[in-house]
Amino acid sequence: MFNTIEDVKAALTAQEYIASDEIATVLFLAQKLGKPILAEGPAGVGKTELGKAWAAAVGQELIRMQCYEGLDETKALYEWEYAKQMLYTQLLRDKLSQVLADSQSLTEAADRLASEEDVFFSERFLLARPLLKAVRSEQPVVLLIDEIDRTDPEFEAFLLEVLSDFQVSIPELGTLQARHVPGVILTSNNTRELSEALKRRCLYLYIDYPDAEAELQIVRLKVPDLAPKLAKDAVALVQRLRELDMKKRPSISETLDWAKALVMLNADSLDAVTIENTLTVLLKHEADILRARRALSSGRLGNDESGGRSGMVYRGLN
């Protein structure tokens, strides 16, 4: 558990996650208030990473639930393992006939069978899915619900119930109450509007692209082999590329991939040829690549020392 925001920051940094003051504050509040975090922002800015770093920082298990269209309760909460039940029934057939052998009437046999019902509807045959796992866990856990915006609205409503009181009812077993309130983080790429009720329950965290300084810090941390000067230039270029009107702007993970590519290629400076050869690591749309090339060749994204200024010039032209 964290006592101050500085603790949070330090713990996340130890997990190689550079947290802004804002992220650290929200995380701290989420722990203290016992509320889920809803992290939104463009793809690839480290929303999922935050969940992983959080779990690692507090030394708890991370339970991850990846959302997709059509995800339902049986995939998210629990499912009875019919196949196993069936197998047990068949293997236990002899024992069953023994138990039922001396019953006088059909009713008595049925009653006797019913009294043994618990054998077949016990936790033994319960296939726990992420949500149930988080509720039943002996140890406190961090629950990462990834890309919640991909699920259907009705699943969101169901999730809401679970998140508000952390208990799960299973008709055959009764209600299971969470032993610890797990830390919950939901991520969304904002492809669809989430319901207001869900947002109300959460602390809201918008993670945007980092500024040059923070991004440089991340690159240094994750790709330490890259020469400092080169790292600085690379980050400056990515920052300026983000200012262009792109279909998909390069994210942090793409910056890191690019940095790794530069290390692989043993690049010692960002000359036109190197950029040309590696641009596809950063940009994933043909139109974006063309646009970046045009901007590069016209010198508006030139890799000169006055990096900040040429960025400004471009913004002016925009």
Add this chain to the structure above:
Amino acid sequence: MEQRIIDFIAGLRAAGVRISIAESADAFRAVGLLGAQDRDRFRVSLRTTLVKEPEDVPTFEQLFPLYFGNDSPPPMASASDELSPDEMDMLAEAIRQFTGKLRDMMERLLNGEQLSREELEQLGQLVGLQRADHPALSQWMAQRMMRALGVPKVRDALEDLWEMLNKLGMNRQTLDRLQDLVQGNMDALEEQLERFAGASIARNLTQEARPEAGPDLMNRPFRHLTDAEAEELRKQMRRLAAQLRSRLALRQKRGKTGVLDAKATIRASLRYGGVPLELRHKQRRLKPKLALICDVSTSMRHCAEFMLTLIYDLQDQVGRARSFAFIGDMEEISGPFSELPTQRAVEQVLTQLPPGYYSTDLGNSLDTFSKRFMDAIDHRTTVIVLGDGRNNYNDPRTDLLEEIKRRSRRIIWLNPEPPTMWGTGDSDMIRYLPIVDSVFEAGNLAQLSYAVDRLLTS
């Protein structure tokens, strides 16, 4: 402090941010934990608990300094600290050239006197600060107050003053220092005014609670909407879309138990040794393909706007939508919707198509449509015509509508006029009526959303 936060929340609500009681309670708990000493953390703890939409963040950032700004006025410096007694005499002599308000103001700037509370209030009254109700106005209001103080004239007069001091033989460096000092005081004055304007606007916002768009507004006919009411409704659109969406989704979920899917059931039964424990059903869900044909002439503007907003906000419930607009001729308007957020796209489309009063001609528009855009329609497409059917006595070209009907799944007509008006005057509605599959009256937002709901489910 607590009162201040409550005021702030009221201000946010007035600026259109939706905040529930639970959320404001969270905000207090968060502030209770972190305190308000560290301004940045204080801001983050309020923002993370209160603001849940990225669109609302700018509003928050604008309002926050108005409520939790620095209260003490910015410091000013006095010329007497900088100048020797001789130089002070020189200044006094030079300034004697000026009279009245101009001189008062110059002396104030030279002495570094701040405006008193009363003076600020008076200035505010003068420029209409009590009616300002938007955070972005604070800078503009400050400039108006500066003008009311006669600052532009004072600037000119100061130039004269510098000249005169120069002639009187004041040392160049002292003069530069003096100029810097006055400029500094001027900036401080402007900042003081801006803060005052900001605080007043914050107060105005808190006091003025905006009425919610109730059922009343939903039922107000489109043609009777005032601009303010239309604006209010626009703000409600997203919520309306969200409501419709969850209703649709629920209905589709319940509608899943369709015909038995034998293949999938057998496949599923393999897990259980051939016993069909799990029954699989065919998904009946068939997302409709839409082609919208909207009349965007003056009488239809609001209706078309809301219709387009709804359809594109519900894009995930729709397979594919293409839209067309007409007044005298047909044009495709799908373009902007693929790039911009819905409301901005609608705005752009409507500004590109200037409203016309007398030129509505559906017949001619249908002609263009059949020549250029028939590829938009196949047997899965639902065609939605949004129009009042008033053709200015032009040929209605019902033959073309029939052609469209033949190629499409169905045609639905939304008409903002009540049925009693159909066929009167230049309305050709009665002649279109036998061709279309169903007609909805869509004279207000309630009727429109009902129509959209129906057309996306059936």
